[in-house]
Amino acid sequence: MPLSLADPDKELVIKKLGGTPEVRQHLENLGFTVGGNVTLISILGESVIVKVKESRIAIGADMARKIMV
Secondary structure, eight states, X not given: OBGGGSOTTOEEEOOEEOSOHHHHHHHHHXXXXXXXXXXXXXXXXXXXXXXXXXXXXEEEHHHHTTEEO
């Protein structure tokens, strides 16, 4: 399921990164890697706040839909 539909405050494992090669590279640069852990903190309108590798990152909801957990 996409990260944007996950339950908040639950640690999940990233199964797949979607999008163009540039989008996947950008997500990897932010710390999103297949097999890595991610936690959805909150959804604020069109933004999603996640915890990845001990950092909190805000990404757009469209970007969160490209991260499969």
